[in-house]
Amino acid sequence: MSGLFSSLSMAARSLEAQRAGLDVAGQNIANLNTPGYSRRRLDLAEVVNGTGGVEVLGTRAMRDRVLDTRVRTAIPDAAREGAIGNALALVETAIGTPGQGIDGYLSAFFDAFSALSVDPTSTVARDGVILQGRQLASALNATATRLADSMQLADNGVRDAVSQVNRLTDQIATLNDAIAASNGVDVDALKDRQRTAIEALSGLTAVSVLSRADGGVDVTIPSGRALVIGGSQYDVTLGSGPDGLATLSLGGATITSEIMNGTIGGLLHTRDTLIPGYQTRLDELAYGVAQEVNTLHQGGFDLNGAAGTAFFTPSAAVAGAAAAFAVAAPIQGNPSLVAASQTGAPGNNQVALAIAALRAQPVLAGGTMSVTDAWAQLAYHVGSDADSARAEQGSLNDVLRQVERLRDQVSGVSLDEEAASMMKFQRAYEANAKFFTVADEMLQTLMRTVGGV
Amino acid sequence: MRVTFNTAYGGIEYVNIAAGQMARARQQVQSGKRLEKASDDPAAMQRTIEGRAEMRGIDTYARTADSAMARLTTLDTVVSAVVDKLQQATVAAVSVRGTIATQPTRDAAALTLEGVRDALVADLNTSIRGAYVFGGTQATTVPYARVSGRWTYQGNNTPVSVAVGTGRSVEIALDGQALAQGSDTTNVLNELETLIVAVRAGDNTGIGDGITALGRAFSRATRTQTQIGVDEQSIFEGQLQLTASRLAVLTRVSKDEDADLAGAIAEMNRADVAYRAALGAVGTASRTSLLDYLR
Numbered sequence: 163m164s165g166l167f168s169s170l171s172m173a174a175r176s177l178e179a180q181r182a183g184l185d186v187a188g189q190n191i192a193n194l195n196t197p198g199y200s201r202r203r204l205d206l207a208e209v210v211n212g213t214g215g216v217e218v219l220g221t222r223a224m225r226d227r228v229l230d231t232r233v234r235t236a237i238p239d240a241a242r243e244g245a246i247g248n249a250l251a252l253v254e255t256a257i258g259t260p261g262q263g264i265d266g267y268l269s270a271f272f273d274a275f276s277a278l279s280v281d282p283t284s285t286v287a288r289d290g291v292i293l294q295g296r297q298l299a300s301a302l303n304a305t306a307t308r309l310a311d312s313m314q315l316a317d318n319g320v321r322d323a324v325s326q327v328n329r330l331t332d333q334i335a336t337l338n339d340a341i342a343a344s345n346g347v348d349v350d351a352l353k354d355r356q357r358t359a360i361e362a363l364s365g366l367t368a369v370s371v372l373s374r375a376d377g378g379v380d381v382t383i384p385s386g387r388a389l390v391i392g393g394s395q396y397d398v399t400l401g402s403g404p405d406g407l408a409t410l411s412l413g414g415a416t417i418t419s420e421i422m423n424g425t426i427g428g429l430l431h432t433r434d435t436l437i438p439g440y441q442t443r444l445d446e447l448a449y450g451v452a453q454e455v456n457t458l459h460q461g462g463f464d465l466n467g468a469a470g471t472a473f474f475t476p477s478a479a480v481a482g483a484a485a486a487f488a489v490a491a492p493i494q495g496n497p498s499l500v501a502a503s504q505t506g507a508p509g510n511n512q513v514a515l516a517i518a519a520l521r522a523q524p525v526l527a528g529g530t531m532s533v534t535d536a537w538a539q540l541a542y543h544v545g546s547d548a549d550s551a552r553a554e555q556g557s558l559n560d561v562l563r564q565v566e567r568l569r570d571q572v573s574g575v576s577l578d579e580e581a582a583s584m585m586k587f588q589r590a591y592e593a594n595a596k597f598f599t600v601a602d603e604m605l606q607t608l609m610r611t612v613g614g615v
Numbered sequence: 616m617r618v619t620f621n622t623a624y625g626g627i628e629y630v631n632i633a634a635g636q637m638a639r640a641r642q643q644v645q646s647g648k649r650l651e652k653a654s655d656d657p658a659a660m661q662r663t664i665e666g667r668a669e670m671r672g673i674d675t676y677a678r679t680a681d682s683a684m685a686r687l688t689t690l691d692t693v694v695s696a697v698v699d700k701l702q703q704a705t706v707a708a709v710s711v712r713g714t715i716a717t718q719p720t721r722d723a724a725a726l727t728l729e730g731v732r733d734a735l736v737a738d739l740n741t742s743i744r745g746a747y748v749f750g751g752t753q754a755t756t757v758p759y760a761r762v763s764g765r766w767t768y769q770g771n772n773t774p775v776s777v778a779v780g781t782g783r784s785v786e787i788a789l790d791g792q793a794l795a796q797g798s799d800t801t802n803v804l805n806e807l808e809t810l811i812v813a814v815r816a817g818d819n820t821g822i823g824d825g826i827t828a829l830g831r832a833f834s835r836a837t838r839t840q841t842q843i844g845v846d847e848q849s850i851f852e853g854q855l856q857l858t859a860s861r862l863a864v865l866t867r868v869s870k871d872e873d874a875d876l877a878g879a880i881a882e883m884n885r886a887d888v889a890y891r892a893a894l895g896a897v898g899t900a901s902r903t904s905l906l907d908y909l910r
Contacts, residue, residue: 194620250654254652254653254654255652257652257653259648259650259651259652260650260660260663260664260666260667260868260872261664261667261671263664265664265667265668266667266671268668269667269668269671269672269675270671272672272675273671273674273675273678276675276678276679276778277678277679279679279777279778280679280682280683280686280777280787281682281744281746282746282754282775283745283746283754283755284744284745284746503752505752505773507751507752507753507754507771507773508752508753508754508755509746509747509750509751509752509753509754509755509775509788510752510773510775511752511775511776511777515776515777515778518675518778519778521668521671521672522668522669522672534664534665534668535665537664538660538661538662538664538665538668539661541653541657541660541661541664542653542657542658542660542661543657544653544654544657545652545653545654545655545656545657545660545661546653546654546657546658548652548653548654549654549655549656549657552654559628563628567622570619570621570622571616571617571619571622572617574617574619574620574621574622575619575620575621576617576618576619576620577620577623578618579617
């Protein structure tokens with residue numbers, strides 16, 4: 163058995179160990195609100211070299227790699243749907259409410275031709291037709307512009323997100339270097355930051371993460387192209403496509419179509435698939451209206467008995483028809499050029515009646531859809547896409563919250579636990595201090611005895 | 616289960632969810648509308664757009680029917696006046712037929728017939744807002760004018776129709792020739808000219824032919840009057856149908872578009888309770904901890 167000096171040493175080590183325990187509790191409490199912080203636990207062990215007592219093996223961050231992975235894989239899907247929902251909220255404003263959007267202007271335009279059919283020689287009715295035609299054109303132009311603006315905003319969002327990706331991958335690479343250089347000593351804080359950065363990156367694009375032997379991580383996009391390898395970071399670079407929209411490249415390869423998830427994936431889907439789909443529908447509607455009205459109008463005669471000309475400026479192609487939709491310039495300046503007559507007789511109203519009747523006729527999509535149906539379908543698609551994105555985001559966020567809660571049960575800090583831990587280490591410290599005092603008094607007694615001889 | 620600091624003090628997302636639900640319900644109560652944007656109910660949005668367009672179509676028919684009714688009322692008045700004038704002419708002609716009438720009497724009757732002729736010309740050349748209503752589709756050309764000493768029809772035989780309902784149309788400008796001439800060899804104005812000459816000359820055969828021609832004109836006018844009446848009745852019945860159709864569409868649209876106020880108010884109250892509960896849950900979570908007992 164060791165002597166009194168040994169007991170004093172043991173008590174001193176134990177005091178040190180209990181103080182370390184208090185430090186860990188303090189550290190945990192200090193980081194209660196620190197994002198990404200994993201609670202620490204002090205690992206103590208009995209000294210086995212014969213001197214007895216306790217020694218500090220180290221501190222350990224409480225992490226569950228499986229749950230970390232689950233969180234990281236749940237984030238991109240929720241972020242994608244959130245990005246789509248937010249982007250489509252802007253598109254929805256372009257649709258308007260029933261009767262206030264393009265449908266209202268279409269109705270007003272056909273109403274004007276109905277009014278003209280009652281009074282084909284009336285200049286006022288002819289002016290009304292031109293005015294409503296111009297308002298319809300203005301509404302189609304404005305809707306096309308709003309869709310283009312929404313597309314541009316999504317593109318701006320992609321550009322911003324790419325710069326965030328590069329900042330985060332740079333941060334991860336720097337942390338990799340720091341973790342490797344520390345040789346495994348006191349790396350928990352660095353790993354917490356590493357995890358936080360990877361999760362932030364996952365919100366922008368889905369990533370695959372491979373652990374390295376030195377404690378760092380290699381990060382790739384799902385197609386396998388590297389963003390981070392050890393201390394090396396690879397920038398996602400922005401290019402410009404033929405339409406002026408951003409293209410993404412990594413390591414010299416174009417990856418725009420490879421990023422399906424995260425905020426970037428959602429914005430790209432909105433920019434490259436959803437909004438172009440709406441634009442095509444709007445263009446088909448505008449092109450169809452112009453074609454049908456022009457065909458009837460050109461088959462008629464104006465107030466002067468001359469053959470009718472195109473009412474709307476003819477569009478060469480479907481693409482861009484909504485943006486270019488306009489009442490033909492000659493007609494805008496001369497109401498008598500509106501062709502209401504089928505025969506040339508000024509009182510004939512057959513063309514006006516035929517154009518007014520277009521309102522309900524299935525003249526679009528191969529004769530299956532009226533112009534109002536076409537607009538209603540466009541509104542349905544926008545609403546349905548936005549609604550499903552929000553619903554999907556809601557359920558994915560629920561999943562994410564559940565996984566985060568599970569992880570929090572492992573890594574989160576409990577105030578009650580830390581309070582109990584503080585009390586435990588405080589009491590242990592007091593007991594060890596008492597032991598130290600007793601050992602010291604015994605040693606003094608012994609010294610006095612020796613001194614008295 | 617470990618209850619961590621985040622678990623105990625988290626839950627702000629549920630406050631946000633409850634606040635969002637309450638805001639949505641309040642918006643519905645304030646606006647009275649269930650559909651504020653397409654994503655509120657995409658299928659209802661689609662149905663509402665189509666329903667509103669249908670209502671606009673019905674409203675257009677109703678407006679056209681109102682305009683057509685006004686036109687038909689004018690036509691009815693004019694044709695009634697034509698009938699009266701033809702009767703007046705017939706009476707004047709009959710009064711001088713035979714051998715009893717003196718020359719002054721015949722001259723007076725001829726003057727009456729000239730007045731009737733001029734009035735008929737005015738009636739047949741009636742225009743509404745600059746458009747002649749008895750010239751067919753030749754709305755800007757005066758229907759009856761004297762050409763080479765004869766009353767000549769310058770319109771055409773194409774009536775102008777307008778749609779006042781689905782598959783329902785009425786004529787708002789008529790073929791004047793069908794009224795004034797029909798299958799006769801000449802129109803009633805020229806018949807009157809001939810009759811006036813016969814009356815002045817005491818030509819009983821000519822007067823008799825004239826009276827017969829006036830009788831045929833009278834029949835055509837009353838047929839036209841009947842047709843106008845039928846069209847007016849058609850508009851009236853159509854307006855009843857339009858009103859019923861509009862109400863049906865409005866009811867359908869309203870179900871999709873308008874908020875169920877009672878439901879929205881109940882939902883607002885429910886969301887308010889949920890919001891307060893979520894706030895309370897966050898506010899009172901772990902109000903006490905072990906730390907409180909260690910003081």
